Amino acid sequence: MALCQRWRRLRLPGLQTCRLHTAAVPAPPQWLAERLGLFEELWTAQVKKLASVAQKEHQTIKISLPGGQRVDAVAWSTTPYQLAQQISSTLADTAVAAQVNGELYDLERPLETDSDLRFLTFSSAEGKAVFWHSSTHVLGAAAEQLLGAVLCRGPSTECGFYHDFFLGKERTVRGSELPALERICQELTAAAQPFRRLEASQDQLRQLFKDNPFKLRLIEKKVTGPTAIVYGCGMLVDLCRGPHLRHTGQIGGLKLLTAEYTRRGFSEVKTPILFSTKLWEVSGHWEHYQEDMFALQPPNSDRLSSSLSDHATSHPADTLALKPMNCPAHCLMFAHRPRSWRELPLRLADFGALHRAEASGSLGGLTRLRCFQQDDAHIFCAPDQLETEIQGCLDFLRSVYTVLGFSFRLALSTRPSSFLGEPCLWDQAEQVLQRALEEFGEPWELNPGDGAFYGPKIDVHLRDALGRPHQCGTIQLDFQLPLRFDLQYKGQAGAPERPVVIHRAVLGSVERMLGVLAESCGGKWPLWLSPFQVVVIPVGTEQEEYAREAQRRLQAAGLVCDLDADSGLTLSRRVRRAQLAHYNFQFVVGQKEQSKRTVNIRTRDNCQLGERDLTEAVQRLLELQNTRVPNAERVF
Incomplete structure (x- = not known):
């Protein structure tokens, strides 16, 4: 089963209100029942082993709680959840996991030694990650039972989660299957199934996942020690470090948002939306998201787009506006006549229309379209001009976002595992970007291995009024296009030299930026952008x-x-x-x-x-x- 086949990615946020359907969960595939049987055998053996250890090494341990309180517990027997119950019923209800000596713990995992214990709730970033990752397992279980899906990965994100799984060549989820998938998720949460943590050997792991080539490859590459952690929840058994919620009943309702597929695995992972859940009210209502917040009425919508486009090109970095739109077109323009070092940097920009074949389930308002405009610019410069040009791009980006009223986060994405070019060029380019970021003075983070195949990049992330993250602007270095198009200019010494290309977008998709602005403005557009002045x-x-x-x-x-x-x-x-x-x-x-x-x-x-x-x-x-x-x- 090839890894580069077609996948299905489904995204579900937790939701406070949901409607259960009455149809029964279909009979599980045979391989799923066999895997669960093996898990139950291993789980029974582990329970007996831990009981023996607890009896043999019965001793009192000291637990330090926040605020300086110290309590006694029994090694290999007392759990964080039991201590939470002793402290207060509210804490026991709202805690999602624990931190024991800095390590994340399930609430039902017995404590082993003297420990510093801190409880995590949904209000913390770690608590959110636990909550969303547990929700992912529910989706995985539903996909296995309904579709016979082969699970890939299902991580939590900053604002939610998604799950990737394989359905076979050219197989996608049909629209008629989505309500049934959602219904099974609701039934699994209503059943309050416990999350059970199992430590398994490598041989046991291979036996558990013998029908899943993706898990087998993960075991081969990532499991370096003698054992690894597996979680069972209902009929689901998955390779996972945890921790998780105590049971699925803590999740509340789940609402299916979007489904999309990609032919190359995980190359377009997007973050889903964070909504209200059974226990924790987070940010608004799903129905509110599904409706269009604003109807941009012609001709006033044209004014919004043109005003925003004018704002994103009113800078010396864009010295030429064009209509033919894409990277190769600008390369051909550079190459159509001999160039001199005196012409560099040469900056070309346009707002041409782009088209992308999106699956119907992944489309959403203005933020995800099949046809959109991008403020695409390409700067052709000499290598020794790179740092100055990158700094200029960052300054321009800050000036545009300041006017729009957005704060932003920067991420430096470095060389991926599959890349073009020489490693030494990549190292040089990454160092240039890092120096520019350090001089820029805004906070930034490292995103290892997430660069484009042709060069490292700086990604710009912002959030809308509903807390949804959007990757809008980007600054990318490219050593490959000049090589592929054989771009040259006459250097100061008279010899031909090769330029470097900077791909730069500030708004990203104009339509997406309008959608983000619509949420943020709530209809009260600033005068310069307003369709109703x-x-x-x-x-x-x-x-x-x-x-x-x-x-x-x-x-x-x-x-x-x-x-x-x-x-x-x-x-x-x-x-x-x-x-x-x-x-x-x-x-x-x-x-x-x-x-x-x-x-x-x-x-x-x-x-x-x-x-x-x-x-x-x-x-x-x-x-x-x-x-x-x-x-x-x-x-x-």
């Missing part, structure tokens, strides 16, 4: 002509302006309607404003700014728009 509201029909004049003045200045002269509504109703539509400003004009050529200004938050001269008001709006201030309503 100003609405002019005449008090009566006598002021309608002056109101139209004010509208024309605003539109002539390049501002988005509408007119609400609905005589069927009172002035207060029209003002309220404009505020609910999140117009940044309402210009109210009555008899006094008409005679004095002024406007009476209100904001969408019903702050009354008072009477202003129309010409001065238009000029002030232009200043606020051009400087891209995030709070134009407050600083007007």
Whole structure:
């Protein structure tokens, strides 16, 4: 069974509310029942062995708890959960795992020696990881029982989890199977099945997973000691270090979000969404996520996209805007005539449309599309210009994200196991990126082995208002494209030299960035980006002509302006309607404003700014728009 076959990746977050179906769980495959039988034999033997050890080495040990409290326990018998029960019932209900002398422990795993003990709840990063990883096992069990899936890996992520499994050549999960898969997950959690930790030898591991080539390969590569840990939960048996929840009942409900497949294993792992669970309310409701937060109405949606695109190209790093879009096109442009070192760095950028064949289940709003725009730029430079150019890219990225109001995290992704080029070039490129990050001054982390096959990269991650992480911007070094396209320039000494390419995107996908902004703004777009900047509201029909004049003045200045002269509504109703539509400003004009050529200004938050001269008001709006201030309503 080849590793490069088609896979299926399913993502489920925990959810507070769910609806159980009544259909029965299908009969398990024969190999699954055989594996469970062997696990039960090994588990029974381990229980007897531990009971013998506990009886033979019965002794009192000292346990130090947070706050300086010390309690007695019995070696090989007392568990962290029993101590949690002694402390308080609330702690026993909310604890998901323990930390014993710095090591993560199951709550039901007996303590062995004098220990410093700390309880982990869902509020901690470690607790979340335990909770989500336990949820992954439920999904794996459901996939095995319903689909006969061969499990691959199912890790937790920062905000949830996913599971990869193999269904056979050209086999994918059908849409009609998703409700049944979700139903089995619900039944497994409702059954409150315990997670059982088993220590197995290498021979026992090979016997347990003889029908799973992926686990066998993992055992061959990763299990270096005489034993490794296996967890059993219901009919599921999986190779796993743990720890886990006490039982599946702590998970609550699970809701199936998306399914996607990839032909090359785990090359496109994405983080699913974190939602509410049975025990811990985390961040919002699944139904809220499923609905479109905003309907971007034409032609105003065009303004959002164009304003954002203008913002991401208003920097000297983009000296040429093009429409043919992709990396090879820019390489051909570089190569179409002889180049000199005096022309470097040569910076090319465009917002061309890209297309990607996404599985239907993986599409989601604006954040995952089959057709999208990318602010793609390629900088051709000499090797000794690399560090300066990378620093310029980082500075530009920070300036763009600051205006958008986003904080971000940086990650340096280094050489993967499969790469092109010489290791010495990779080492040099990684050192350049690391020096640039250190000089940049923002926190960054190392992401070993996650670079592109052609070069290392700096990835930029941000979160939206729902806490969902998004990988948007990226800065990548590429020594391979210049080699493949035989790109050369005449160096200062007159000899031909080869440039280095920097791939740079700040927004990433424009549509994805709009989706993230929509969540963050909650409909209240900043003035410079807003599709609803100003609405002019005449008090009566006598002021309608002056109101139209004010509208024309605003539109002539390049501002988005509408007119609400609905005589069927009172002035207060029209003002309220404009505020609910999140117009940044309402210009109210009555008899006094008409005679004095002024406007009476209100904001969408019903702050009354008072009477202003129309010409001065238009000029002030232009200043606020051009400087891209995030709070134009407050600083007007």
